[in-house]
Amino acid sequence: MDNTPAVELEDVSFTYAGAPAVHGVTLSIERGDFTAIVGPNGSGKSTLLKIILGLIKPDSGTVRVFGTDIEQFKDWRRIGYVPQVATGIHAMFPITVGEVVAHGRYTGFSPFEFWRRGNGADIDGVLQMVDMADFKRRRIGELSTGQQQRALIARALIRKPDLLVMDEPIAGVDVQGGEEVYMLLRQLRENGVTILIISHDVGAVMREAGTVACMNCTLLCHCPPQELTEENLVHLYGFPVEVLHHGRHHDHHAHGEEAVRHDEFDQVTPHAHR
Amino acid sequence: MPAILQYDFMVRALIGGVLVGGLAPVLGTFLVLRRFSLLSDTLAHVALFGVAVGFAVNVYPTLTTFVAVTIAAVVMEVLRSRGRLPGDAVLAVALYSSLAAAVVVISAAQGFNVDLLGFLFGSILTITELDLWLLGGLAFFVVIGVTAFFTELAQTSFDDALARVSGIKVDWVNLGLAVLAAATITLAMRIMGVLLVGALIVIPVLVGQGVTNSLRTAFIVASGVGMISAVTGLTIAFYQDIPGGGAIVLVAVALLGVSMAWRRLRRHSS
Numbered sequence: 001m002d003n004t005p006a007v008e009l010e011d012v013s014f015t016y017a018g019a020p021a022v023h024g025v026t027l028s029i030e031r032g033d034f035t036a037i038v039g040p041n042g043s044g045k046s047t048l049l050k051i052i053l054g055l056i057k058p059d060s061g062t063v064r065v066f067g068t069d070i071e072q073f074k075d076w077r078r079i080g081y082v083p084q085v086a087t088g089i090h091a092m093f094p095i096t097v098g099e100v101v102a103h104g105r106y107t108g109f110s111p112f113e114f115w116r117r118g119n120g121a122d123i124d125g126v127l128q129m130v131d132m133a134d135f136k137r138r139r140i141g142e143l144s145t146g147q148q149q150r151a152l153i154a155r156a157l158i159r160k161p162d163l164l165v166m167d168e169p170i171a172g173v174d175v176q177g178g179e180e181v182y183m184l185l186r187q188l189r190e191n192g193v194t195i196l197i198i199s200h201d202v203g204a205v206m207r208e209a210g211t212v213a214c215m216n217c218t219l220l221c222h223c224p225p226q227e228l229t230e231e232n233l234v235h236l237y238g239f240p241v242e243v244l245h246h247g248r249h250h251d252h253h254a255h256g257e258e259a260v261r262h263d264e265f266d267q268v269t270p271h272a273h274r
Numbered sequence: 275m276p277a278i279l280q281y282d283f284m285v286r287a288l289i290g291g292v293l294v295g296g297l298a299p300v301l302g303t304f305l306v307l308r309r310f311s312l313l314s315d316t317l318a319h320v321a322l323f324g325v326a327v328g329f330a331v332n333v334y335p336t337l338t339t340f341v342a343v344t345i346a347a348v349v350m351e352v353l354r355s356r357g358r359l360p361g362d363a364v365l366a367v368a369l370y371s372s373l374a375a376a377v378v379v380i381s382a383a384q385g386f387n388v389d390l391l392g393f394l395f396g397s398i399l400t401i402t403e404l405d406l407w408l409l410g411g412l413a414f415f416v417v418i419g420v421t422a423f424f425t426e427l428a429q430t431s432f433d434d435a436l437a438r439v440s441g442i443k444v445d446w447v448n449l450g451l452a453v454l455a456a457a458t459i460t461l462a463m464r465i466m467g468v469l470l471v472g473a474l475i476v477i478p479v480l481v482g483q484g485v486t487n488s489l490r491t492a493f494i495v496a497s498g499v500g501m502i503s504a505v506t507g508l509t510i511a512f513y514q515d516i517p518g519g520g521a522i523v524l525v526a527v528a529l530l531g532v533s534m535a536w537r538r539l540r541r542h543s544s
Contacts, residue, residue, distance in 0.1 A: 053438075
């Protein structure tokens with residue numbers, strides 16, 4: 001079995017408009033891992049994601065995906081990508097949810113694709129997985145942000161990816177919808193899919209992710225969430241925070257006290273005397 | 275036989291109109307969806323420069339126009355995709371510089387006697403058999419190319435980052451679209467005129483966008499609206515003795531108005 005990491009970054013740097021956006025990042029994401037990148041706005045998270053996907057060429061350093069330099073990488077079928085927003089999602093773009101999902105099947109030039117309708121059991125299947133089966137023939141631009149996000153997730157899933165990359169997958173999604181997305185991610189992880197997400201929802205990340213990468217231009221730490229300390233987060237966000245670890249995956253001590261059990265969530269809250 | 279079909283020039287105009295009306299919205303669909311509608315208008319102004327050069331150096335103007343428009347389309351696409359200038363700034367610079375160059379060339383070559391209004395507003399009298407053969411060849415090429423690469427064109431229009439991560443060579447797709455748009459504008463200009471050719475690339479697409487949720491269907495509707503506008507407009511132009519380009523565009527605008535009213539009624543009733 002090939003044990004090459006799914007994603008490897010070595011001393012990657014990128015400067016945007018004269019200011020370093022990503023500096024000296026070295027990171028390795030093992031196959032089957034669920035890694036969340038967290039950090040404040042403007043910390044270079046999305047830039048790092050675009051570098052990993054080959055959408056931005058770094059000024060220096062190397063990026064390998066499944067052991068292949070990203071510039072030589074051709075096996076795109078193995079990657080599913082869910083952007084935070086797609087530029088084509090607006091009310092005047094005539095494209096149905098089914099057509100968007102069908103685009104995810106793309107594996108290379110197919111001259112008769114125009115004549116194939118956006119149907120198929122695989123499309124119905126992934127739409128059911130994200131609870132969007134009833135919206136197949138609806139124009140995607142007329143749906144809610146959460147529904148659009150689920151359609152984009154279905155587009156990524158139809159590729160049966162080995163690596164799923166998501167930029168803020170639950171932005172604009174309500175609490176129940178967000179929980180459903182994380183439930184789906186848990187299932188995918190159980191099936192061996194490597195997951196890499198950007199998230200501002202630190203609580204959910206602490207609960208769900210296998211490892212957390214803290215970015216603020218540089219990579220401050222990359223560790224399992226239970227090893228994430230207040231010091232890490234203070235350094236990351238720039239103000240005092242309080243970490244309460246609880247949840248389904250791990251118990252942990254915070255402030256030297258016994259962990260407080262909570263039904264669902266870990267919490268990271270601004271400290272009272274910030 | 276109706277009077278309109280008894281004149282060879284009108285038969286040529288109608289055939290040309292059907293080809294241009296069907297062809298222009300096909301490429302227009304992808305330009306409008308990328309919010310790059312004004313590319314057609316800019317390229318049409320570059321076409322005027324190409325025409326001027328053709329007459330000044332006594333070369334078949336369609337050829338010089340095609341060369342000028344293709345070079346402009348490729349340069350603009352490269353500038354836009356590399357982010358050297360914002361997309362709308364690229365269009366503005368190209369439009370004004372080509373118009374200025376055309377004025378200078380026309381002024382410098384005072385000797386050539388050309389009906390400039392015919393190029394600005396279109397003239398159904400100027401369509402030759404060679405133009406029709408060129409249009410027919412281009413239509414064949416565009417239909418084959420666009421249907422074969424429909425997924426690539428659709429995905430790059432929807433979101434180019436998503437398209438790249440799907441493995442699509444986005445830069446090549448965009449370049450191909452720019453070259454096909456250049457060829458279409460060069461040939462459509464003979465019927466529509468420099469100032470109105472962009473309308474046939476954009477307005478039928480808006481009709482298609484409004485009446486259907488599906489991209490494939492919108493694409494077919496836009497092409498159909500373009501053909502109907504061309505035939506109806508040319509027929510009105512013949513019987514009313516008005517410029518063909520103007521009549522075609524006004525018919526297309528009327529169809530857009532009808533489609534918007536229909537859409538509003540449909541929403542209201544549902």
